[in-house]
Amino acid sequence: MNFLSDTTSPAHPAILASLADANHGYAPSYGNDRLTAELKSRLESLFESELELVLTTSGTASNALALSILCPPHGMILCHDEAHIHRDERGAPEFFTGGGKLLPLRGSHAKIDPAELEQALAQWPQDFVHTPPPRVLSVSNLNESGCRYSVRELKALTGPAKSKGLGVHFDGARFANALVSSTESAAAMSWQAGADILCLGATKNGALGAEAILLFGEPRARLSELQARQKRAGHMGPKARYIAAQMLAWLRDDLWLDLARHANAAAAEIAEILRKAGADILHPVDGNEVFARMDDALAEQLRAGGAGFYQWPDGSARLVASWSTSDEELRAFEKIVSG
Amino acid sequence: MNFLSDTTSPAHPAILASLADANHGYAPSYGNDRLTAELKSRLESLFESELELVLTTSGTASNALALSILCPPHGMILCHDEAHIHRDERGAPEFFTGGGKLLPLRGSHAKIDPAELEQALAQWPQDFVHTPPPRVLSVSNLNESGCRYSVRELKALTGPAKSKGLGVHFDGARFANALVSSTESAAAMSWQAGADILCLGATKNGALGAEAILLFGEPRARLSELQARQKRAGHMGPKARYIAAQMLAWLRDDLWLDLARHANAAAAEIAEILRKAGADILHPVDGNEVFARMDDALAEQLRAGGAGFYQWPDGSARLVASWSTSDEELRAFEKIVSG
C-alpha cells in the first residue's frame, strides 16, 4: 500500500509501449519530429484552440519556464501560500525568472481567497518604482490540498488579475484529476477560465516523465523566447520524440481521463475508510489526494500494517492514490484500519 | 543516410527493454530508488573510485549543473572557443552559475593550446577584485572537432589549472567514443587525468535521454548543493528509476563501448569514402564525427543522393555516425560519392 505520492507509481503499459513504437529510424532532434507535431494538433483539438507547445520531463521545469516568460526579474507572482511553486520547487520560479518574487496568499483548502488577491493587487501597485509589481497569478488545479477550483472560482481570481494586466499561469500537474471530477471541458477549465499558460502534467498520472507547456492566445507570440529559455535551462531534450510519444499514448482513447478517474475513485475510498475509522478528513477529496488528521494510534496502526504515506507540515497525514492503486491495496488498507 | 547528429538516432533495443524491466511496482522518487543506487556502485567499480552521482536527461543540464558548483557567479570558466558549453548551450553555464563568465581559448582541432591556457592564467589573476578570476577549466573529450585528447594532453592542461586552484570539468557527451579510440581505462581518462567532475553522456550513444554527473574526490562534498541546484533547475525527475535503468543497460556487458566502437568505425569509413572523393578531412577522426571540406559539386551530389549532414560555421561539412549507422547506409553513401 504505497500512498506516498503518485510519482512512486510505475508507467502505464500503453505509454511504455508507445516508446517502442516511436523507436524506429531517425528523427529530427529537439522537438522538430513528427510525433511532437502530431501531439500539438491533438492538443489543439482537445483544447479547442490554437496553441503553442513546449515539452519537458518535469513539472517543476514546466512551471518555472512558463512563469519566466510572464514575469520579469523585477516583477511578482501571486500564488497560494501552499502552492507547489512556493513550497516544493526549491525556488525554481525565482531561478528561472532571474529573481522574481513570489507573494503567498491565504485561503482555505489551498484555494486563494479572492479578498486576499484583491488586497494584494491594491497594496502592491503596478507603477511604483520601489515595489515589485504583481505580474502573474498562478493557480494550481487540482490544488495542493487535493481540491478543485470550479470554473466560477477560477474566474473570480483570473478576472481581477487580468483586469490589472497580470498574466495567468495554471499549474496542471494534476489537471486530469481536476477535470474528471467536474463536468467541464478541457477548454473551459483552462483558457476559457483565464489561463494564458497551462502546465499539463502526465508524469503523476501514468507517464515516465512527460509535461507539456501550453501557450494560449497572446503568449503564443512568446514561443521563441520560451524555446530559448528551454534550451538555456537544459530542458530541450535532444530526443524529444520520446516525450511526445508518451503524451500521445496518454491522450489516446481518453486514457489520461480513465487513469485520473481510477485514482480519484481510489482516493475517495481511502477517505471513506479513514472517516469510518474516526479520522478527520481535512479537505474535500475532489481528486486523488486525501489529507487526514488521525490519532497517533491509528497512524501507527497504518504504518505497522505497511501503508506508506507522508506526514504533512501541519501534522496531518497525506495519502495519495494513483492510476496504479489496486483494489487489493484498498482492501488491505481497509483491513489494517478495521484492525 | 542520416549523418546530421547522433541525437537523431533511435534508442538501442536493450536500453528500451530495460525500461520495461524497471516498470514494476512502486519505487521511491527523485533518485532514492534501488536502480539509482545500483548504478552508483556500478560506476564506482567502473571508474575504480568512490564517487557521487546525479542523473539528468540532457547533456546541457549536466554540464551547466556541474559548472555551477565549481564556479561562483563572479568567477570564470576557461574553455575552448569551439566548446559546446560556449557555442551550443544558449548560455546555460552563465544561467546556472548565476552569471559566471566563459573565456574562450584557441588551439587547433578544438584542443586547448596549453600556451593559451598559460597566458589566460597569467592575464586573469586570482585575487584582483576588479577581474573575474579563473575558477574552472572545462575540457570536452571527445571534443567538438571529433578529436580525442590523450591522457598526456589532458594533464598538460589540468596540471597548470589545478596548480592555480581551478576546478576541472570534463564534458563527456561522447566520452565513450574517446575511450574506445584509446587504450586507456575510464579512470585514467577521467579523474586520474585531473577531472573533478565528469559529465558522462549516454543520450548520443544509444539511450533515450540519460546523462550522469560524476563527482570525484573533494567535490563529492558538494553533493547536497548539487542536488539543491538540480531540484531548483527542474532536473530532479520524479521517476528517476527510468534514467538509471537506461544507464544500467547501457553499461551492461560493455554495450556502451561496443556502440561507440561501431559509431567510430562508421565515421572512419565515411572519412575514407570522402577522402577518396577528393574531400579534405579537416581533423583527425578519433571518434564518430567527420569534418570535411569539399567542393560544392560533391556536397550537392551528396544531398541529392539523400545524405543528411550539417554545414558548419567554418563552411565545412560535419557528418556524424552513430551506434545505429548501418552498413547499408555506408554502402549507399559510397555509391553516391562514387557517383
Place this chain on the structure above:
Amino acid sequence: MNFLSDTTSPAHPAILASLADANHGYAPSYGNDRLTAELKSRLESLFESELELVLTTSGTASNALALSILCPPHGMILCHDEAHIHRDERGAPEFFTGGGKLLPLRGSHAKIDPAELEQALAQWPQDFVHTPPPRVLSVSNLNESGCRYSVRELKALTGPAKSKGLGVHFDGARFANALVSSTESAAAMSWQAGADILCLGATKNGALGAEAILLFGEPRARLSELQARQKRAGHMGPKARYIAAQMLAWLRDDLWLDLARHANAAAAEIAEILRKAGADILHPVDGNEVFARMDDALAEQLRAGGAGFYQWPDGSARLVASWSTSDEELRAFEKIVSG
C-alpha cells in the same frame, strides 16, 4: 513642512565640510584610502569589536549585498511582511542573492512575532531538497512602523534563528534613531543582540549618501566575497574617500546621535500635535516616524496648509521628521492643525 521622508532633507553642513577637507591631493581608489581605514578603526572602537567594513551609497545596495553573502540562491530570508527589503527595494535581495526567496512573517507594529518565526522554522526544514531552507533572519531596527526592538525582543528572534544555523542581518537604515531611543550601547544593539551583519545608514540622518556594511564575527571571513559582489554590482565607488569622509564627520563628536535625537524629538511633537487634533497614532513613536489615522477633513487641512506627507497602503498617514526639521516647521504644523 516636509514630512515626506528623511531622504528629502539636505546634508548636515559638518558632513559637507568634511568632503572639502578630504578633497586634497591624490588618494588610492576603491576603498584603499586613509579615510576608509580611519573609519574602520573608529567603528571598531564604537562597536567594541573587530569588524570588516564595506561602504556604499544606498541602503538598498547595503542590505542586498549583505544578504547575498548570507543566503545562497536556493535559500530563504525570513523578514517581516512590512520589511523594506520585502516591500520597497524592487526585489534587490532576490537579485543580489541570485534568486533567494523572502518569506514574510507577521507581527504587530512591524515587529516579527516570535511565534511566527518559530512556525516558519518548523514548517521550512533545513535539509529537505525540495524546499528552500531558511538561511537568514533579517530584522529592521528602527523598523518600518517607526518602532524599536528592545535587546530582549531582538534576542527572542535571533536566538532561535541562530540555533537553526541562520545568519542574522540587521537593517539599520535608522539604527541611530533606535539607539538614542534606548539606553543601550551600539554593541548591545547589534552584534551582542545577535547581528552577524549590520547595515548602518547615515543617508537618512544627515549624509549626502553614505551607508556602511559591518561584518561581525565569522562573516568577517566573507569580506573578499563581499568585495567581489560589491564590485560586480557597481557599488565599489572609485573615489571611496568621499563616502568615508561623510561617515567620519557623521560619527565625530556623536553628531549622528544628536541628529537622531533631534529627529526623534520632532516626531514626538508631531505625534502629540496630531493626537490633540483627534488623530489616532497607530504605532509607538520610538523614532522619527509617525503613523496616524485621521479623518479626511484633518488630512485635507494639513495638505492645504502645506504639510507634506505620504498616505500609506493601509490608508494611514506617514509623517517623517529628520535632523533638519525645524522648530518653525513644528510651530507652523501646530498652527495648521489647530486651524
Place this chain on the structure above:
Amino acid sequence: MNFLSDTTSPAHPAILASLADANHGYAPSYGNDRLTAELKSRLESLFESELELVLTTSGTASNALALSILCPPHGMILCHDEAHIHRDERGAPEFFTGGGKLLPLRGSHAKIDPAELEQALAQWPQDFVHTPPPRVLSVSNLNESGCRYSVRELKALTGPAKSKGLGVHFDGARFANALVSSTESAAAMSWQAGADILCLGATKNGALGAEAILLFGEPRARLSELQARQKRAGHMGPKARYIAAQMLAWLRDDLWLDLARHANAAAAEIAEILRKAGADILHPVDGNEVFARMDDALAEQLRAGGAGFYQWPDGSARLVASWSTSDEELRAFEKIVSG
C-alpha cells in the same frame, strides 16, 4: 607624481562648490528633484536630441544597467577583448543582464577590427535556438588603450551591428577626453555615430562620483524598465540632487572639456618625455592615457623617483594623467627621467 589612475585625483573645486549650492532645503528623492530635471534639459541641448537620463555613482553600474536593457539573459554582447566591461568589472554585465554572454573581439590598439565583428555576426546567428545571439555591440571611446575611434571608425562598426538588429552601447567613461581630441560635436560622437545608449562619465574627469546613462531614440521607451533595474540594483540614490549638482557644474562653461584638454595635454607631455628617454609608446596617445614599454632600468628609475603607475598585463607601463596633473608633476617627472 601620481599617474596610477584618473580616479586617484580629487574633485574639482567648482564641482564640490556645486554640492554646497544644492544643499539647501528639502528636495524630492530618487531623481524627481529640480536639478536632475535641469541636467536633463542641459544634456538635451548639448547632445542636440531628446533623451532620457538615469544617474548613478559608478561607471560599472552605468555600463551594466545600460547593457541590461539591451541584452536579454540568453543574448550576447560583442566587445573588444580589452573592454573594461569584459576585463575590469568583475562580471557586472553578466550579473545585470541575468547571465548574458560577452564575446571578446580582437583589433589593434583596443579598437574592434570590423572584420572580426563581421565574422562574429556571421558565426553567431540571430535565430538558432542553441546559440546566444548577438544583441549588443559595446564600444569604448576613449578606449582602453587610450585611443579614440573616429566617427568613421565608429560607423564602420555600428552600421553592420544595427543592420543585424543589435543595440549599440558606448562606454564613455572618458568620453570628454575623446571628444576634445577631435573636432566633432557631442552628438556626432554619440547617437549620430550609432549609439543607442551612451554612458557618460564625470568621475574620472573631476567629479566625486557622477555618471549619466543617456538613452537616445527608441531605447528612451525603456526608461521605466531601466529605472526598475536601477532601483533593484541599489543605484537609485535617495538624494539624487547631489549627483545632478556635480554633473551640472561639470558641464557649466565647458568645464568638462577644459579638464579633459588639460589631462590630454599632460598625457602628451608624459609620452614625449618617455619617448625621449627611449621608451616605446605602444598606442596613439589620443587622450589622457599613455602605454609605454621601457627597460627595467628606466621603470625602476621612475618608481625610485616617486612616479606612480601600473604595470599592465602585457608587461607595459600605463601612466594616466588627469585634470589635476600639475606642471610641477610633469617637470619633476621630466627630471627623474633625464636622471
